[in-house]
Amino acid sequence: MSTIPKIVILGAGYGGILTAQRLQKELNYNEADVTLVNRHDYHYFTTHLHMPAAGTDSIEHTRVPISKLIDEFKIDLVKSTVREVRLSDRKVILEDGTLSYDYLVIALGGEPETFGIPGMEEHAFTIRSINSVRMIRQHIEYQFALYKTDESRKERLNFVVGGAGFSGIEFVAELADRIPRLCRENDVEPSKVHIYNIEAAPSALPGFDPELVEHAMNVLEKKGVNFKLGTAIQECRPDGVVLDSGETIKTATVVWTGGIRGNRIIEASGFETVRGRVKVDETLRVPGMDHVFIIGDNSLMFNPEGRPYPPTAQIAMQQGVVCAKNIVAAIRGGASRPFEFVNKGTVASLGKREAIAVVGDKKMTGWRAAQLKKLVDLRYLFIIGGIPLVLKKGRFL
Amino acid sequence: MSTIPKIVILGAGYGGILTAQRLQKELNYNEADVTLVNRHDYHYFTTHLHMPAAGTDSIEHTRVPISKLIDEFKIDLVKSTVREVRLSDRKVILEDGTLSYDYLVIALGGEPETFGIPGMEEHAFTIRSINSVRMIRQHIEYQFALYKTDESRKERLNFVVGGAGFSGIEFVAELADRIPRLCRENDVEPSKVHIYNIEAAPSALPGFDPELVEHAMNVLEKKGVNFKLGTAIQECRPDGVVLDSGETIKTATVVWTGGIRGNRIIEASGFETVRGRVKVDETLRVPGMDHVFIIGDNSLMFNPEGRPYPPTAQIAMQQGVVCAKNIVAAIRGGASRPFEFVNKGTVASLGKREAIAVVGDKKMTGWRAAQLKKLVDLRYLFIIGGIPLVLKKGRFL
Incomplete structure (x- = not known):
């Protein structure tokens, strides 16, 4: 059994991929085990889906194998569907197995409302x-x-x-x-x-x-x-x-x-939600759960004017970067960084x-x-x- | 009213197109009025249909506008669907009109059996x-x-x-x-x-x-x-x-x-049929009807061994050529030519x-x-x- 911390990332969308890539880059050898779980073996460009939907561009222009984005020597890929997060014993229940985690990143994306x-x-x-x-x-x-x-x-x-x-x-x-x-x-x-x-x-x-x-x-x-x-x-x-x-x-x-709402897995896992989304703190953690991060469509954050950030790719990506930094900081005993949205x-x-x-x-x-x-x-x-x-x-x- | 004979060709498949093209070539100016009736404004290659059906070739490789095959100064194109041939008064009933004929070529193609x-x-x-x-x-x-x-x-x-x-x-x-x-x-x-x-x-x-x-x-x-x-x-x-x-x-x-059977319009028009096909004589005429020719899938002819010719493109094309010649001969008072299949x-x-x-x-x-x-x-x-x-x-x- 390894004693290094286990990081599990759920979802390889904009947020999940960015988190995984940043962790891959910033973690030293044997500093942590990282596992990326995704339903498909490809990552797709959600903001591009309207084109293959209408038939004006091909599906192949809309996705890329995750193995091309991630170094599989550094990160384990698990192709599976998440059924539930069991917070009490720090486990993720997949349709065909179970993963335990020390740090969890929920980047599962939303669902149609x-x-x-x-x-x-x-x-x-x-x-x-x-x-x-x-x-x-x-x-x-x-x-x-x-x-x-x-x-x-x-x-x-x-x-x-x-x-x-x-x-x-x-x-x-x-x-x-x-x-x-x-x-x-x-x-x-x-x-x-x-x-x-x-x-x-x-x-x-x-x-x-x-x-x-x-x-x-x-x-x-x-x-x-x-x-x-x-x-x-x-x-x-x-x-x-x-x-x-x-x-x-x-x-x-x-x-x-x-409309878009949070993923049903979030509610099924017992998180407190507002329209399926979980209010996270400025470090992207679920309040009271130091080891659980939620980014992207399932996280609820408010901008300085007090309005919730919309579920966009841009925000999920920026959150992924901060999330990875904060996990590395936590492992190394450093200070967390607050998420600040830079509107591009x-x-x-x-x-x-x-x-x-x-x-x-x-x-x-x-x-x-x-x-x-x-x-x-x-x-x-x-x-x-x-x-x-x-x-x-x-x-x- | 013109007194030159009216030739009506029903169907622009292999048989109909060949008949029309040969008539166009052989008839002199003002020797006859030729009208080609077809449900679509394109001719398609039936023997090629299996490819677009499976998606291994495009529909555009399988058809051509009839106007590219026919000289519209010499032949009238009517895009319509034939409902019935009224033999008694030499008329063709279309879904949106009526045509009268002196010579009729039925080249409507078969139907699935x-x-x-x-x-x-x-x-x-x-x-x-x-x-x-x-x-x-x-x-x-x-x-x-x-x-x-x-x-x-x-x-x-x-x-x-x-x-x-x-x-x-x-x-x-x-x-x-x-x-x-x-x-x-x-x-x-x-x-x-x-x-x-x-x-x-x-x-x-x-x-x-x-x-x-x-x-x-x-x-x-x-x-x-x-x-x-x-x-x-x-x-x-x-x-x-x-x-x-x-x-x-x-x-x-x-x-x-x-399976393929004759077109239902044939039966509906009162022809005597065998599985929807009409036994024609060696000049491709319906026996007893000097002015009505049937070619292609709707004509029943026997080869020298006494077996019926199958409904193929090759036969329809050869019949179209002979049919055109026999109409021209009839107009000019010449002798009809018997159809003889040359197996290529x-x-x-x-x-x-x-x-x-x-x-x-x-x-x-x-x-x-x-x-x-x-x-x-x-x-x-x-x-x-x-x-x-x-x-x-x-x-x-």
Whole structure:
């Protein structure tokens, strides 16, 4: 039995990968055992999922084997699904085994929040994983093929996206970009296809600069997206959605992007939660549990203005770095460092050659913003995989 | 009103296109009005459909706009669906109009024959048109995506092909070729995929040289195809097929290639038929109807040994040429020419770099036969569209 501390990281998303890589870099030989647990043997770029979902980019541009990101001589990879964290005896229960830990990093990512809308969980697709976006892409293509075998079923060409936040807007933009090609390939008149983006809030992209939001709406409406803002989906049925306006939209395809909540494993493990997220202290620890860190979508932290940080890749990455430093400090008896978010800006892609961005107090639109989006993606590839990964997975054009 | 004879050709398949092209070439200016009626504005290569069905080639390599094959100054194209031929008053009833004719060429192609197997018409796919093969391809891809969202449904990776004639064998070969790639793209272990080819006759490719058939079976079995010969499908259900051996194969995908019968429009129009086909005389006329020609899958003719010609592209094309000549002769008061089939050989593709062929008394297998298959395809493109079409649609590698 080794007496060196065991660090277990749950989840190889943005937060988990960054934590693992930093630990790998900062820990000395035999200073700790690090194990990274992930459901798949690949890491995927959540902020890129809207593209393979719409079919405008391939799945292979959206993921990378974890073994390419981690030195397996230094970190153990375990491909498994986490069932529960047993805090009382410091164990993680996997679907096919058990791991004990001295330090635990929970970086499991969130889950779609359907706000109890009837039928949404059963009938809507969500943009949450490689498997789920492959499903969306295939389902959309399938609707076109089905339509061509029975053109009376016009509703097969209606596509409903619930939620006009980041994911909703970015997906709807890609989908609108893909429609002309899908129509060509399937001999469908483009005017027969309808994309609806439905949002309960009075505006799209809540929190974003209103001027840029208006620009985004204009761009997307020109691409053919029908917005229904200030309109809630009351029910999702196998054959369409019922809106609170009383209107019904017939469709075989509903993609729900309306919300993210904490992972159910968190609640199942007995943590105190607010909408599935756990309030952590500024060192990213669960209060009262020195050895348990929660980062990313499952951690609840407040910014200096007292508002909760949103579940974004940027924050998860920065938390991963601080989390790794604090674990190393704990092992070496050093002082913890508080997490401080450095806002590097925000970009929302609007499809081909279009985006909106805010960096510092600068606003950008169009081609320049779209280039910035690509830069952000390339920068991420560079951070986690260096030049080789940039060359392998990067999209430059 | 023009007093020149009106020639109406129903269907722009192999027979219809060849008839139209020959008429266009041989008729003098204002010698006749020629109208070509087709459901789609494109001609497709039926003998190539197994590839887009399996997803090993694109639909665009499988069709060409009719307007590229026909001189629209000389021949009128009508995009419509034929409902009925009203022989009594020499009219063709279309879904959206009526055409009258002095000479009629029925080249509508056949329909799948399901031999009354319960559920086959409702639940099985058929390789019969661009729309139907697009559906097959999308359906197969959809099964992989669905499987990845619920891996307990192993039957989604079972694919059943009913019939081991030409279409069945050629499709199954392409499907087997595509599986490794589908598995890679969908993170599926190839050993989990099962392809079944079920044939009621005691051997595959009935009528083909037994030695070549054995070669074909070996090639396909090595590619992973499971043959069940001498086994009839007793019932096709939404969740699988029941065999006469008592066995049930669970699957969401049944492709039926087990037979071809004449077009139902033929029967609906009051022709005397044998399994939907009309016995025509050696000039390709319906006996007793000097002005009605039937060619291709809907015509029944016997070879010198007294056996009916099979419904093949080769025969339809040769019939188209003779049919055009006989119409021109009739207009000019010349003598009709009897149809005589010149067997140019037969090739069955077995997927990438594999085929079997009989040309004269020569048998071929492997790469050479596969090259011959490509030559046959290129030759056809050359016949109907010259060098430009060969360059545009031809597959050389």
